[in-house]
Amino acid sequence: MNQTPKLLIYAAVLFAQVALAFFTEPGFYERAPLLLFLLLASFFAAAGMMSACTALVDANHPFKKSLKIAVPSVFALVVVVSWQALTQGYDVPQVLLPAPSEIIVAFFSNLPTLWADFRQTFLKAVIAGYLMGCISGFIVAQWAVKSRFLQNGLLPLGNFVSAIPIVGIAPIMVMWFGFDWPSKAAVVVVMTFFPMFINTLAGLQSVDALHKDLMHTYAAKKSQTFTKSQLPQAMPFIFNALKLNSTLALIGAIVAEFFGTPIVGMGFRISTEVGRMNMEMVWATILVAALAGSMSYGALALLERAVLFWHPSVRSGR
């Protein structure tokens, strides 16, 4: 069955909706409520398009890879376009919810401020805290794997910590380490330490008994067993913790800034611009945070692919 005409109609509907949302005088839904049917039609068209693409992917179409990206992209497009259409169409005041186009404008016209905030929060506090937290978690975990005593004492502590809201220590850290970035880094260290510790320990313990015996028959030294057998086996666990921590670190640093900062930083920007009801700027800062969060996650995922090229979970994904 040829689906091309159907897909063309879908694309035309989506195109019309985009044109309506982005290039029409605000307030169009109030003037012509019937335009809401176009919004409904665009949902329908997007759903039809996505299921058509999914069917093509499952049928091993030659463009399988790009189609796989197309499906979630269409979904995101519809969400953004509907957001734009509803805020513009009903002329929603900016204080409530700015339209995506306004956020983009605010983003590009405030680049220097946003860059300074990004440098303060991300490049200083998050990276320093993340590195310290992850490295110390790793070091303690490789001690603990050798000592039953440390394991027995630290694992319950780690489980305890995972149940409590750690971000709460932010005001204390601000009091101890001052307003500048070291206090935020300290919060990040505490937040990232235990996930790293628990995951690395689980990874180092996951080593196959056969591998252990094999290393033993090779008369490997302890350090050789560690680097050649234990560490590679633990890598998937370590990367899990690294990815989890990349989000935690950003949250910790931003929340800690609510408790006091010098006059720069993403958390500071959010809390002051909310006070001034300057919502496009707040959303632009969130856009920066979202970009930073997803890009660091993506970078770690790429690194994982490069390091773990031999692992079944990576190989099967190809």
Added chain:
Amino acid sequence: MKESIFDKKWFAIVVFIIAITALWYAAALWMNGNQLVKTYERKNQEWTYSTIIAEAYQVKRPMLPPPHQVFAQWYKTVFDTKVTSKRSLVYHTMVTLQSTMLGFVLGTVLGVAIAIGIVHNRTMEMSFMPWVIASQTIPILAIAPIIVVVLGAINLTGVVPKAIISMYLSFFPVTIGMVKGLRSSDRMHLELMQTYNASNSQTFWMLRWYSAQPFLFASLKVAIAAALVGAIVAELPTGAQGGLGSRLLSGSYYGQTVQIWAALFMAALLGLSLVTVVSLFEKILLRRRGVSV
């Protein structure tokens, strides 16, 4: 080989608790002592080590309050203050607990609904799943103040805005766990259902839902802890309206360290008991199913 006392679990835990307490007292002495010495020197007063040691544990606004001071404050605000009073920690805990629970319930329902959609509809899986994962790489807690302010502008105040943030944080573990769980049914069982000509909903209620339950509870434990974090952070910008988060913020504004620590202690207690309640339900359910835990 006989187990020595050093290999016992309780021994390590006891040693760790003692070590942490000792470290805490030492750090409190050092940090508060330094502060005291500075004040004395500024006032040009005489001081001796014995007076410093005696005073370091009774400072009104210490850098680090020793455990007994925190506990005394906690006891005072929990048991010696009327529950209706704004100074009562019980009152603030109830405020936080409300939004945590509402957010947790909403997040669980949403998470399960998305998971059911993803499992049954291939298009939904392909369009939704990447965004579910991406949603967690965005530091969503940063949005907490906006959601509270925006919803406040359309006269939606109180528990709902905070619950929405809790919901956002708690739906993710539930979705991921349930997708895994609903797909974890034995292949043979699924094929058996097909030979019985069972409908999708029959397969769901008689087989998939059943095999997903252990996964659901594992996710619920993560989700409820996340919901508590969401509720506390959401309370930061709402100012003095109440809740453990606002206790943290006002404590930090007025330098009331003991108040911060007492609120933190309460938050830890709350988080721990919430997770314990969920695992209790898990145990009851799994025992009824005949799985020994």
